Amino acid sequence: MHVHVNAATSADGKLSSRRREQVRISGVDDFARVDEIRAASDAVLVGVGTVLADDPHLTLDDSSLVSARESRGEEPHPARVVADSRARTPTDARILDDVATTYVLVSEDAPEDRCTALEDAGAVVVVAGEGRVSFPEAFGVLESRGVERVMVEGGGEVIFSLFDDALVDELTLYVGSMIIGGRDAPTLADGDGFVEDFPRLSLQSVERVDDGVLLWYRF
Numbered sequence: 001m002h003v004h005v006n007a008a009t010s011a012d013g014k015l016s017s018r019r020r021e022q023v024r025i026s027g028v029d030d031f032a033r034v035d036e037i038r039a040a041s042d043a044v045l046v047g048v049g050t051v052l053a054d055d056p057h058l059t060l061d062d063s064s065l066v067s068a069r070e071s072r073g074e075e076p077h078p079a080r081v082v083a084d085s086r087a088r089t090p091t092d093a094r095i096l097d098d099v100a101t102t103y104v105l106v107s108e109d110a111p112e113d114r115c116t117a118l119e120d121a122g123a124v125v126v127v128a129g130e131g132r133v134s135f136p137e138a139f140g141v142l143e144s145r146g147v148e149r150v151m152v153e154g155g156g157e158v159i160f161s162l163f164d165d166a167l168v169d170e171l172t173l174y175v176g177s178m179i180i181g182g183r184d185a186p187t188l189a190d191g192d193g194f195v196e197d198f199p200r201l202s203l204q205s206v207e208r209v210d211d212g213v214l215l216w217y218r219f
């Protein structure tokens, strides 16, 4: 599985504010770039924290990107994936509409009635891991269903886990020219944090986009 993490932070490294409501950090050009990465991916993944905070749709905005996928014989939109250990995704979440396939990754501890409710709402539920979703296991299942390139949009808990599992191949990070602040505001990689063996990135390029900076790293 090729894993591409893309996110936007403020200049002080925050993904959003302490209220965990969506903050528009990217400008028009950066959101267009995000759409292009989505279009080149088989699936777009977020954590349930992002679903509960932002209620994202995770589809393509640009109709020419949809047409290009269709002309390549692909689904109009990439699949959507939620990492949701306890199946907390609301059944009326926007990602559960019928515009694209949606996988909800749950752990063995997810309540059965919640999993059934999500399936009834149109999701494909994938059980992987005890207590918490195991990304290595879940990605194996997604690969068996033809998902080879996944774009990860956040949030900080999920991104940390993917670094911790050494699953990240690429990171594109838009750093917007704003300060959000707050010790409880989410950052690019939250979780428990590393105290040794810090993942090291290889900087590939630096580019000015909108009123911010786009950093591209490989591993």
Ligand SMILES: NC(=O)C1=CN([C@@H]2O[C@H](COP(=O)(O)OP(=O)(O)OC[C@H]3O[C@@H](n4cnc5c(N)ncnc54)[C@H](O)[C@@H]3O)[C@@H](O)[C@H]2O)C=CC1
Pocket: 006, 007, 008, 009, 014, 015, 016, 017, 019, 020, 021, 022, 023, 025, 046, 047, 048, 049, 050, 051, 053, 054, 083, 084, 085, 086, 132, 133, 134, 135, 153, 154, 155, 156, 157, 158, 159, 161, 186, 190
């Ligand atoms: N600026 C940006 O580019 C973006 C910002 N955000 C922001 O991030 C915040 C949400 O981030 P978080 O609260 O960190 O939530 P998150 O979106 O990372 O989801 C965390 C949840 O995912 C589930 N999960 C399942 N398996 C997991 C695993 N193996 N490791 C970690 N989590 C796992 C758990 O239930 C956990 O509570 C929101 O404020 C949202 O607005 C989210 C995406 C992009």
Ligand SMILES: Nc1nc(O)c(N)c(N[C@@H]2O[C@H](COP(=O)(O)O)[C@@H](O)[C@H]2O)n1
Pocket: 006, 007, 008, 022, 023, 024, 025, 026, 034, 046, 050, 054, 055, 056, 057, 058, 059, 153, 154
């Ligand atoms: N790349 C980026 N820049 C920002 O400034 C953001 N606030 C976000 N947030 C994430 O974008 C997604 C929204 O998806 P839809 O437009 O609803 O399809 C979602 O993942 C947000 O958390 N991203």
